[in-house]
Amino acid sequence: LQDLLDAGVEGRGVLVRSDFNVPLEDGTITDPGRIQASIPTLRALVEAGAKVIVTAHLGRPDGKPDAKYSLAPVAAKLGELLGRHVQLAGDVVGQDAEARAEGLTDGDVLLLENIRFDPRETSKDESERAALARELVALAGDDAAFVSDGFGVVHRKQASVYDVAQLLPHYAGTLVAAEVEVLAKLTEDAARPYAVVLGGSKVSDKLGVIEALAPKVDTLVIGGGMAFTFLAAQGYSVGNSLLQEDQIGVCKDLLERFGDVIHLPVDIVVGDKFAADAEAKTVKASEIPDGWMGLDIGPDSVSRFAVVLSNAKTVFWNGPAGVFEFDKFSAGTKGIAEAIVGATEKGAFSVVGGGDSAAAVRTLGLPDDGFSHISTGGGASLEYLEGKQLPGLSVLEA
Numbered sequence: 061l062q063d064l065l066d067a068g069v070e071g072r073g074v075l076v077r078s079d080f081n082v083p084l085e086d087g088t089i090t091d092p093g094r095i096q097a098s099i100p101t102l103r104a105l106v107e108a109g110a111k112v113i114v115t116a117h118l119g120r121p122d123g124k125p126d127a128k129y130s131l132a133p134v135a136a137k138l139g140e141l142l143g144r145h146v147q148l149a150g151d152v153v154g155q156d157a158e159a160r161a162e163g164l165t166d167g168d169v170l171l172l173e174n175i176r177f178d179p180r181e182t183s184k185d186e187s188e189r190a191a192l193a194r195e196l197v198a199l200a201g202d203d204a205a206f207v208s209d210g211f212g213v214v215h216r217k218q219a220s221v222y223d224v225a226q227l228l229p230h231y232a233g234t235l236v237a238a239e240v241e242v243l244a245k246l247t248e249d250a251a252r253p254y255a256v257v258l259g260g261s262k263v264s265d266k267l268g269v270i271e272a273l274a275p276k277v278d279t280l281v282i283g284g285g286m287a288f289t290f291l292a293a294q295g296y297s298v299g300n301s302l303l304q305e306d307q308i309g310v311c312k313d314l315l316e317r318f319g320d321v322i323h324l325p326v327d328i329v330v331g332d333k334f335a336a337d338a339e340a341k342t343v344k345a346s347e348i349p350d351g352w353m354g355l356d357i358g359p360d361s362v363s364r365f366a367v368v369l370s371n372a373k374t375v376f377w378n379g380p381a382g383v384f385e386f387d388k389f390s391a392g393t394k395g396i397a398e399a400i401v402g403a404t405e406k407g408a409f410s411v412v413g414g415g416d417s418a419a420a421v422r423t424l425g426l427p428d429d430g431f432s433h434i435s436t437g438g439g440a441s442l443e444y445l446e447g448k449q450l451p452g453l454s455v456l457e458a
């Protein structure tokens with residue numbers, strides 16, 4: 061970003077891609093972390109007198125306007141955090157966006173409506189994406205520049221992330237630069253012992269990262285819904301727990317190859333239904349009763365994992381260990397998080413990746429500064445660690 065600021069942006073249109081894909085409950089933002097993380101770049105551009113046009117998505121609307129996915133709550137929050145009015149265009153690249161872009165003065169911020177209201181944003185057809193990108197560029201005027209600051213979307217080959225960068229002088233924003241610097245530390249020469257904790261519901265989303273990290277790390281702790289497919293691969297019955305039957309074979313193979321590195325829960329808190337008021341009890345991982353579902357890892361698992369984590373010098377955590385949103389099933393996630401905070405206090409380098417884990421940290425009242433870094437990227441941070449090429453990053457290097 062500094063290169064752009066040095067080149068001078070006063071009076072120039074600067075198109076910024078941010079990731080404002082925040083959790084909402086009844087129209088209220090429950091975790092503004094991603095908006096907060098976007099402030100340094102936006103503030104720097106505002107202070108330098110740029111005419112800032114921000115694009116972002118929220119959720120996965122079907123390529124057409126849908127009030128449920130409006131960025132209105134985001135615009136309000138962004139204005140509050142930036143300490144200045146943020147205009148929200150009523151459309152993406154339509155008449156309202158054009159009129160507002162035209163009327164911008166130095167230091168103004170215009171947020172375009174949810175970029176995914178335009179079906180061309182996520183189109184697989186490059187020419188469609190390029191057409192949207194050209195319209196975005198036109199809004200920013202002659203001599204415009206592009207700043208990529210939505211780290212959470214750099215794994216997406218989409219018009220506002222990828223195609224726009226091909227049309228304009230492009231720069232990484234401070235968030236993207238900071239995230240890449242941190243994740244690079246996890247892939248190059250990470251201090252040992254190196255522990256990775258994976259959770260979340262779907263094992264299929266994490267296979268790539270397990271394949272990539274298992275040979276490089278000392279410990280790979282598995283919790284959350286994905287643990288049950290591994291437990292099934294060990295031959296245990298998992299009752300009504302989440303299970304991806306088609307992945308049992310893959311999990312078996314992973315256990316055969318990396319059994320010395322992979323640590324599975326030894327006890328499970330099961331519930332009689334998926335609800336905050338479910339009846340709960342703790343059972344051995346090998347003895348999940350029929351009719352019950354595993355909703356958290358048990359206390360014995362937490363203490364075993366905590367021992368490993370407290371000795372680690374590098375920790376990466378992605379995905380909650382249980383349904384932390386329900387009090388009765390939050391102890392596992394909290395225990396894991398506390399163990400990582402403890403390791404960080406002893407000097408470990410710890411990174412939390414993924415919206416759910418970051419939200420868990422905040423919901424469970426843990427200090428943000430108990431971790432070395434809380435990444436704003438879920439899928440993006442996992443794909444980075446898998447060693448995949450991220451289109452939104454490679455395009456910045458071109």
Ligand code: 3PG
Pocket residue numbers: 079081119120212213216415437438439440
């Ligand atoms: C995320 O929430 O991980 C990013 O904002 C990307 O969203 P997407 O998975 O809908 O592309």
